[in-house]
Amino acid sequence: MRGIWFSELQTPDLAISVRLNQTLHHEKTPYQELAVVDTEAYGRMLLLDNIIQTTVKDEFFYHEMIAHVPLNTHPNPRTALVIGGGDGGVVREIVKHPSIEKVTLVEIDARVVANAREYLPEIACGLDDARVEIRFEDGIEHVRQRENTYDIIIVDSTDPIGPAVGLFSAEFYRNVYRALKADGVFVAQTESPIFNSRLIRRIQRDLKEIFPIARLYLTTVPTYPGGLWAFSLGSKKYDPLEVDWRQAPQVATRYYTPAIHQAAFSLPPFVQEFL
Ligand code: AG3
Numbered sequence: 001m002r003g004i005w006f007s008e009l010q011t012p013d014l015a016i017s018v019r020l021n022q023t024l025h026h027e028k029t030p031y032q033e034l035a036v037v038d039t040e041a042y043g044r045m046l047l048l049d050n051i052i053q054t055t056v057k058d059e060f061f062y063h064e065m066i067a068h069v070p071l072n073t074h075p076n077p078r079t080a081l082v083i084g085g086g087d088g089g090v091v092r093e094i095v096k097h098p099s100i101e102k103v104t105l106v107e108i109d110a111r112v113v114a115n116a117r118e119y120l121p122e123i124a125c126g127l128d129d130a131r132v133e134i135r136f137e138d139g140i141e142h143v144r145q146r147e148n149t150y151d152i153i154i155v156d157s158t159d160p161i162g163p164a165v166g167l168f169s170a171e172f173y174r175n176v177y178r179a180l181k182a183d184g185v186f187v188a189q190t191e192s193p194i195f196n197s198r199l200i201r202r203i204q205r206d207l208k209e210i211f212p213i214a215r216l217y218l219t220t221v222p223t224y225p226g227g228l229w230a231f232s233l234g235s236k237k238y239d240p241l242e243v244d245w246r247q248a249p250q251v252a253t254r255y256y257t258p259a260i261h262q263a264a265f266s267l268p269p270f271v272q273e274f275l
Contacts, residue, residue, distance in 0.1 A: 001019070002019075003019045003020065004019070004020045005017050005018065005019050005020065006018055006020055006037060006039070006045075006047070008047075008050060008051055008052050009050075010195070010224075010225035010226075011195055011225060014225065016052070016223060016225075018039040018040075018041050018042060018045070019039065019040050019041070020037050020038065020039055021037075021038040021039060021040055022037070022038050023035060023036075023037050023038075024036045024037060024038055024044070024119050025115060025118075025119060027111065027115075029109050029111035029112075030109070030111075031108060031109040031111075031163065032048050032049050032109065032162075033047075033048070033049050033050065034046075034047070034048055034109075034111055034112065034115060035047040035050075036115055036119040036120065039055070041057070042055035042056065042057040042058060042222075042223060043055055043056030043057045044056045044119060044120055045223075046087055046112075046115070046116065046119075046120060048112070048158055049158075049162075051158065051159060052223050052224070053087065053158065054087050054089060054120075054123060055223050056120065056122060056123065058221060058222045058223050059087075059089050059123055060253070060254045060255050061219050061220055061221050061222070061255045062089070062189070062219065062221045062224075062229065063089035063090055063092065063093050063123075064093055064253050064254065064255045064256035065217075065219040065231065065255065065256060065264065066090055066093075066154055066156060066187055066189060066231055067090050067093035067094050067154065068093060068251065068253065068256045068261070069187060069217060069231065069233065069240060069256075069261055069264065070152050070154060070185040070186070070187045070233065070235075070240075071093075071094065071097050071100075071152060072240075072243050072248050072249075072258075072261060073185050073233070073235060073238050073239070073240040073243060074151055074152060074183070074184075074185050074238055075238065075244070075247060076099050076151075077097065077099055077100060077151040077152050077185075078099055078100060078101045078102070078151055079100075079101065079102045079103075079104075079149065079150050079151050079152070079181075080094050080100060080102070080103045080104070080150060080151065080152040080153070080154065081103075081104045081106065081142075081143075081146075081149075081150045081152070081153045081154070081179070082094070082103065082104070082105045082106070082154050082155075082156055083106050083107075083139030083142070083143070083153070083154070083155045083156065083157065083167065084106075084107060084108075084139065084155060084156040084157040084158065084164075084167070085105060085107065085154070085156035086105070086107035086109060086112030086113045086116060087112060087113075087116040087120060087123050087124060088105075088113070088116050088117075088120075088123055088124035088125065088126050088127040089123045089124075089126075089156075090154055090156045091103055091105055091126040091127055091129070091132055092123065092124075092125055092126030092127075093126070093251075093253075094126070094152075094154075095126045095129040095131060095132065096249075096251040096252065097249055097251065098249055099249070100131060101131060102131055102133065103129070103131055103132045103133070104132075104133050104135065104150075105127070105132060105133070105134045105135065106135050106137055106138075106139045106142045107134065107135075107136060107139075108136065108137065108138055108139065108163065109136070110136045113127065113134060113136075139155070139157075139167065140166045140167065140172060140175075143172065143175045143176055143179045144175050146178070146179035147178050147179060148178075148179075148180075148181055148182070149179050149180075149181070150179055150180055150181065150184055151180070151181055151183070151184050151185070152184065152185055152186075152187075153176050153179060153180060153184065153185075153186045153187075154186075154187050154188070155167050155186075155187070155188035155189065156189060157188070157189060159191065160191070160199065167188070168188075168190070168199070168203065170206040170209075170210070173186075173206055173207060173210050173234065174210055176234070177210050177211065177234070177236070180236060181236075182236060182237070183236055183237035183238060184235075184236050185233065185234075185235045185236070185238060185240075186211070186233065186234040186235070187231050187232070187233045187234075188203075188231065188232050189229070189230075189231060190203050190216075190230045190231060190232040191225075191229070191230060192224065192225045192226040192228065192229060192230065193218065193226070193228055193229075193230050193270075193271050193274075194225070194226035194228060195225050195226055196230075197271075197274040198274075200216065200230050200232070200274070200275070201274055201275055203232050204216055204232060204275055207232055207233075207234040210234060211234035211235060211236060212235070212236060212237070213233075213234070213235040213236075213237075213238075213239055213240075214232070214233070214234050214235075215232075215233045215235075215240060215241075215265060216230055216231070216232055216233070216265075216267060216271070216275065217230070217231050217233065217240070217264040217265045218230055218231070218264055218267065218271070219231070219255070219264060230271075240261070240265065241262065241265055243258070243261065245258045
């Protein structure tokens with residue numbers, strides 16, 4: 001193999017490797033090791049602790065699916081909270097919705113936002129929207145201190161290791177429930193159905209105990225472990241499978257469509273079996 005390669009060890013037994021054109025930036029932030037690299041295969045990539053967070057070429061699968069599914073499940077979402085998501089990709093998708101009046105981004109690491117703005121402008125661009133407030137604080141604490149505040153809460157976290165562990169706990173989900181308005185919708189990124197089936201099963205069971213409606217949906221993300229990715233949704237009132245599509249806003253997307261929204265909840269037998 002010619003050139004310089006970056007490998008993410010996705011599991012102890014599996015790596016994804018990409019050839020680097022160049023390393024654009026590297027630093028140790030107070031929270032993590034951060035790098036932005038340029039790759040031939042996927043364009044620019046954001047790495048946190050040597051884990052691929054997002055790439056210019058495949059980010060839209062993930063960002064569109066984590067944002068538009070809950071936003072279209074709610075008939076009139078006005079306020080949204082994003083926890084993590086410092087690259088701005090989720091916020092960019094949220095501000096496409098005309099009903100949105102306010103987006104609060106709670107990111108613990110200010111350096112993620114600064115570097116995304118500098119090196120990943122096509123992902124970070126939504127952060128400049130006038131409706132967006134950025135707070136550099138702990139999302140777990142933020143949610144603990146809110147009640148009946150948000151229509152939509154989206155957790156766009158790193159993997160469940162280190163500081164992100166608390167974002168995958170039943171206690172956190174109970175606080176999310178309280179922070180949502182009476183008809184609010186919650187979505188979190190919940191890892192790979194191929195490599196994290198026990199985690200996904202536990203999260204689904206927790207959500208079923210807390211929310212009247214709990215569901216799992218899938219998308220493909222080429223650069224994530226297994227290439228197939230799970231999102232867990234909890235809803236107080238609206239069923240994501242009963243969207244009135246005549247009322248849904250027209251938003252420009254590259255992956256998400258109403259048909260893909262519906263289809264994403266059709267779970268293959270191997271997933272149904274472990275739930
Ligand atoms: N959040 C990271 C999802 C986890 C990816 N895991 C991995 N590659 N091992 C995505 C941040 C994008 N806004």
